[in-house]
Amino acid sequence: MRHLFFLFLLVCSIVRAQNEDVEIRTHETESGLALYALNKTAVQHEITLNLSVKNLSGYQGPITKMVKAKDSIQMIQLSFQEGMPWSYETNYTYTPTPTEEEQVQQKEQVKKELFGFLDTKNNPIIVFYGEGCTRSAYAKEMLEKKKLAFKYLNVTTNDHYNKIMQELVLLKDPDITTIGYPVFLVNGEIDYSIENLRWYIKELASNME
Structure with missing residues (x-):
């Protein structure tokens, strides 16, 4: 009997521009900024958000949250420091974590x-x-x-x-x-x-x- 030997990982590894699958959006209010993660895919994703902030309070380190398929959630709320110029930069990663269904x-x-x-x-x-x-x-x-x-x-x-x-x-x-x-x-x-x-x-x- 002739056999075929293989070790094959079934992995969803489609390379896309980051904002095609997951996007971080910002909503500005009078008191600060709210950052939201938008999952555009058909499966649940684990999203980790890293920030570099200046004169914005509320960020203590990387934030990781699970976002359902075709859904969005608030990742963090940042507050302005009165009278101070502010700025921020975002960096984020995401991993598909589909439910059993x-x-x-x-x-x-x-x-x-x-x-x-x-x-x-x-x-x-x-x-x-x-x-x-x-x-x-x-x-x-x-x-x-x-x-x-x-x-x-x-x-x-x-x-x-x-x-x-x-x-x-x-x-x-x-x-x-x-x-x-x-x-x-x-x-x-x-x-x-x-x-x-x-x-x-x-x-x-x-x-x-």
């Missing part, structure tokens, strides 16, 4: 996008295989004998297919580090490291009738 929604969105790319609607059986893998060749032969229509994707020579396969496996089992070829995607369900390919394909053919 948001994590489920994210996974479903990722699956939807991957299924759309693979056109699973018109290809209910997709087989990811490794080049030179005898088990993959056996699975292909068995599927052809059963007269089952399937899409056969080489993850050895196509890095994009390989990444899609890894994403789908990790969505099912985030802790997995080893899988065995071939990997089946059948009606939206991923199966891998199949011990008895003959039995698996026999059951597959029965279910597809």
